[in-house]
Amino acid sequence: MPDRVPSPVDRSLPTAEARELMTLVRDIARREIAPAAAEEEDAGRFPRELFTLLSASGLLGLPYDSAHGGGDQPYEVYLQVVEELATARLTVGLGVSVHTLASYALAAYGTDAQRAAHLPAMLGGGQLGAYCLSEPSSGSDAASLRTRAVRESGGDWVITGTKAWITHAGLADFYTVLARTGAAGASGITAFLVPGDAAGLSVAAPERKMGLKGSPTAQVHLDGVRIPDARRIGDEGQGFAIALAALESGRLGIAACAVGLAQAALDEAVAWAGQRRQFGRPIADFQGLRFLLADMATRIEAGRALYLAAARRRDAGRPFGRQAAMAKLHCTDAAMQVTIDAVQVLGGYGYTADFPVERYLREAKVLQIVEGTNQIQRMVIARHLLGPDTR
Template sequence: MTVDRLLPTPEAHDLLDLTRELATRELAGKVDDFEARGEFPREVLRTLGRSGLLGLPYPEEAGGAGQPYEVYVQVLETLATTWLSIAEAVSVHTLSCLPVAYFGTPEQRKMLPDMLGGELLGAFALSEPQGGSDAAALTTKAVLSSSGDWEVTGTKAWITHSGFADFYNLFCRTGGPGPKGISCLLADAGTPGLSPQQRERLMGLRSSAPAQVVLDAARVPRDRLVGAEGEGFAIAMKALDAGRLGIAACAVGLAQAALDYAASYAREREQFGQPIGRFQGLGFMLADMGTQISAARALLITAARLKDAGRPFSIEAAKAKLFATDVAMKVTTDAVQVLGGAGFVSDHPAERWFREAKVLQIVEGTNQIQRMVIARSLLG
């Protein structure tokens, strides 16, 4: 179904048209094969980068496209209707560019054109095996060695693009306990002592599976400190607020794809002499799916517009991430139900969408964390 969108400029309409064209030409024919083999689509991402889709919300003078977040999240949504792994990869890469774009030194910012153009792929190394949701408790440690370089030791976990990234944002402890002791370092993939591990075996997003990154006295040049020492946690939270909008957009796109497929199936599949969509039980189910998706999209765009206006948006981002990903899980579950037995076989994409939806309730802060954030805002 074509979504009726209110976009801010004619350029934004052209950008969505380009995204749909690229999704049809570059993504649709590859998704099943790449997901089945678990192969990372690096060249696809490079193509999207050269088309201008990997630096959309960043300023043109830095090599980005200068698009508002309101437009960027709808591009992500469009990509997710075809291939969630690609949309999630674009979201993670965009998040990975934020530390240098907003906190980097002039020398570090010289990398931005290649970052935002997709020639350099990024990874955001915050989570750890024992500290996923509790990011302020991370234990990866960085100390200044006698040579003047940072020496980083620890293990990062669930790192998207691990083993494929060209640069890593390493969040590590350079000071005392708590968030004020955390700093951000920008490490090249070839950093001695930085070792990506075997990729995780996932139930979904198999072509973009994350992996641990082991840091064994990894030596990062002193001038690769991003922002001030002790500012790393604030940098991470700024990035995650924006990243939650990206995951919400991915969820809306996935849910829209599932609804469109289920509605098409319900129009064509006949039982008892009529299309199954004419039975009230299924018709009402589809109506609820469509309504929930529209509500999730509206919540997402409202949060994005607040960000674009320079107003506080963290709570609305948490609401959008929470609601949109819960909707994606519900809608993909119902899509499988509409298809019946056909929904349980891999010949139909509903089976893959159902598996993929689950991870969206976990990444960029679990939905339980989002509820905590929202509750605290209400209770003071």
């Protein structure tokens, strides 16, 4: 059974422009993304041509300034676009979220000259970005990263180290790289914009993952990569603060992806329940299954409301870190449960690769891990409530 595009759910779109934008996104999802999603994921193919189309359609820079090629859209709108794309294919929705994350440092902390030089190509020129924070020995403890950037007498920086779990590795046109320029700890980290074709940059073989096989994930090796100081983002030692600010927004992108994936699973389960007959009637007539579907729908609606509430705080310039952590935690846990339940609704058929729900289940798991595990999200939320753990 091929993937289908779910019937769109009502969105909270604040303007006529945003509603027109969503119409465009749904059309692209229906015509260009969903039809080949199952086949391409099974083959492990990344749809680079789709990202070229998304860039040409103005969808890779939505929350950024139009003066530099962005879309001037609030996060409230941008995230609903991400959700819609993820409903059609998680690789695409996640790819847009990662690209937006990779662009954040320059957009928010770059100089006017840097933004003018690089952002137009990054946001609307067909480029694709990657975000390089994690390393083989530093995941949740990101401040312990070992990749080092050394400044030479001429002013250039030489970066050496290995980054791990990098989405778009080997395909990205630019990498936002966090590297150590000072002493151990968070205060010794600086952000850099590294070209994808920089001499000394290489990529390991892609990781063999249980899901999201169409989205490449690999280690990135930086072996004496030389870049000018003009590609340093922000002040020396400001990199960790930049990384955390980027992740606050990035967590909302993951939350939207999770809701989109869960919506796809729910729509598949509802359609199956209406057509599958047992004991002489559709299984949708049985109360046990109806209650299961009701719980799935409630988890999705609650997650959507949570990420939108956090987005509106961000758009209003209010603190949103706690709400972003809550949204990422709830939405990804909800996606995991909803996809498990969708497989249950389809029974034995749901366990086969002939139906998309088994793929949705495999894909949901990684969302509980990326951009801060859900255990880290609980730490962030507790810190907001109780203050830091002083042990």
